[in-house]
Amino acid sequence: MANLASRFILLASISACLTTLTLSLNNAWANEMSARPSAAERTFSHTLDNGMKIIVREDHRAPVMVSQVWYKVGSSYEHAGMTGVSHVLEHLMFKGTEKVPDGEFSKLISQYGGSENAFTSYDYTGYYQVMSATNLPLSIELEADRMQNAIMPDEAFAKEIEVVKEERRLRTDDKPNSVAYERFMAAAYLSSGYHNPVIGWMHDLDNMNARDARNWYKKWYMPNNAILVVVGDVKAPEVFELAARYFGPIPKGEVPKRPLNREVAGKGERRISVDIPAKIATLFVGYNVPGINTAEDETDVYALRMLAGVLDGGYSARIETDMVRNQGIAASAGAGYGGFSLGDTLFYFSGVPAEGYSIEQLEAAFNEQIEKLQTELADPEELERVKAQIISGIVYQQDSISSQANQIGRMEAIGRSWQEADAMVEKLSAITPEQIQAAARKYLVTDNRTVAVLNPQPL
Amino acid sequence: MSEQSRISRKTLSTMILVISIFVVVLYNLPGSVKPGDGGEPGPIVTPMQSPPLKERADGSKLTSLELIEQAEAKPYKVHIDAWNTPNGAKVLFVQASEIPMLDVRVVFDAGAARDGDLPGLAQLTSAMLTEGAGIADVDAIARHFEGLGANLNTNSYRDMAIASLRTLSDPQYRDPALTMFYDVVAQPTFPESSLDRLRQQMLLGLQQEKQSPGALAQKAFFKGLYQDLPYGIPPNGTEASLTRITSDDLRRFHQQYYVAANMVIAMIGDIDRTQAEMIALQLDNQLPKGQAAPKLASAQPLQQAQQEHVEFPSSQTHILVGSIGVKRGDPDWFALTVGNEVLGAGGFSSRLNQIIRQDNGLAYSVYSHFIPMASEGPFLINLQTRNDQTQQALTLLNDTLQSFVETGPTEEELEAAKRHILGSFPLQTASNSNIVDYLGMIGFYDLPLDYLDTYIGNIEKVDIKAIKKAFGRVVQPEAMFTVTAGQQTTPVSADTEASL
Incomplete structure (x- = not known):
């Protein structure tokens, strides 16, 4: 309890200058960073003759690196009856090649001190290794080998599909929120590939065979549909040389047409109820909105991003302050916008009503927030807080080579440039309260809305 | 980005599920399911330096091995500065100027093990720190940190x-940011309105637990294994x-445990030693000296095998098999680490993964863990499988466990595990x-x-x-505690009947 008096004084002086501090954050950050080579200045890209793109960010803080191969294919590329095949293929990519038999890939990475994994999402599939920087050649040789030479025998498929079904049970079927979310997505996306879950519907998994996966592999896995991202204690020219050596000889293929993943115009609200054994009622609301690839005016994307920040950019933002703390209607609530996708996307809300409140009251409170955004201009101070977090977030992100690589890969995989992520701060900073209001009026309207309610049944 | 900047409340279990479902779901292959509860933060230590290079006796056709x-x-070394504050708090500091940022973390021996007869007390105290401090109310605190682009987090575990x-x-x-941080740690006001809200959220969390077979299994595991000992206390409380x-x-x-003598x-x-000393001194000054928390009682190993089943209408059964493990600092820690790598920690190279996932397709995720804690933490193996495959x-x-305990790893497995642990050591301190x-x-x-x-020498x-x-x-394989949560004897449901 010492020093109480002195802290009073300090605190008062701090709040007095708080506004100026946040306003000056932008410039100060730029000055601070100019002393060191910026992330962009340490990032290099190159395209091989066969069309494979390589992006390297040098980060010499520790003698480690992450190496990722991204394929521009994911669940949103799948057609009816084949849902989940991108993810099944991802599993089968570990089942060996002629040069590296089944089990050998993981064994080699492990023995060279690496950790490895893979991921499948709506718009992309990725494979990565995190290792000592000196082991990069191994990582690149193995990935180049399995880009074209994976065997995927029927027997391996038969076992692995059971693993995938266990994964579906674990992650979706036995989790009420995941079941509700899956159905919410299916209702909110009518005409794009985002309608189906990444892991696929169970009956499609039951019906799948090894040939389906092999065909999918032949169709999409080729150097001109892939991106290599390396971040860490490496030198860009050396990475380019390694890539040329191992990926270079792989012939260019013919990349099929990508899905547009466009949504048809909303013609009225959609409402669904998910009645499953559970304990907690949960509300999901989504508005169909454009993403970075589908917006007629890019400004809308950044305005929606700022709008999400005003609503849910932290504990001081509106949803936490008004709905959770002051009104006490929500036990938990959130909003967000996934603007960086291949096609159209959602602006979403979700929440759990507080004790004594109903789902209807929670929904009304969300609507009240939206109305307020449509009728009143956001306070510049709120926007400054959102920006401050975005700016510092970019600094903090540099602590992790993996999250840097993820950001680069994600942007490139949806057909954008990694540089756009860096330019985002400027674009977001330029967004005005009027533009935020306009975005709320244009997009957060009933016609675009899907509402799903998890309606708990006895367990 | 906004997810990263969230302040602490989002870490409460009630919030996390609802919010996290919107994070684009990624399906990871080895699906590293961690022991979600009971594990104290602090990396599970693994590996430094490139391992002795593998001979190409296996006839590998890879040309990159030569390049490597x-x-x-x-050479890579983390230089740690350490000292004590006047009131006895231990300080550890690493200067890192590559990124213009600073992490300050204070750790108190004030986890759920100190709850006594009020389970949930430690977690509520920790969550309430950001709800009012000094003269600032919860809104002012949130606006202050977020306006500065700072991230504040409070977390509470068993230790x-x-x-x-x-x-x-x-x-x-x-x-x-620091000035307000000192207040949050030292001068929380614990306002009633926030307490009621957080209490409701934690009660909701208990409801949420009841719809999760995994959470129920884990709860039963800790309760059954530790009974009335401190680690048997459910950190998220009881109704x-x-x-x-x-x-x-x-x-x-707060007065008893958030004190200088109980703090690290x-x-x-990107600050220097003098600045670090100033920060430590400020924290030290604002807290009473107090006393270090007393040592926790030791847990005794089970004398015989025990089983518990939680009936739950899920499609999978969650299986936990375990026993009383070891404390941090156990003299056998390095042997257990290498051995466990072979048994079930080493991802796809482990015996459990090979047998249960790869050979039989029975589970997506199977791991074994030692969770070393202040007192004896658990040893446990966990997996999830379709209900009708539980017995298999x-x-x-x-x-697998019995044969491993009896015969240990093979020479080849031992070398492979050591190579992995040593080779991946730089990754453990890379950020x-x-x-x-x-x-x-x-x-x-x-x-020490x-x-x-x-570390390297100890593993070698x-x-x-x-x-x-x-x-x-x-580990006594004949005296393990087995928890299952799922449907014990059920008609096979539609999707489980399907075959290829």
């Missing part, structure tokens, strides 16, 4: 209560205790986040300051004999 052999591993701040290191953001806890209880808990300060970032999976699990985890762990568990420097020393001896002492 030619490369020289760079530790942690408050962490990440801020830009430029003094114009750092100083005001009875949560309803009973008052703001006076929080104050009393871990820092890494359990038999394979138990056979400020990793390092501050280590600093907190080394300080809290009184590990050269823990990281001696491990041989088969040491592993057999260590497992023989700690």
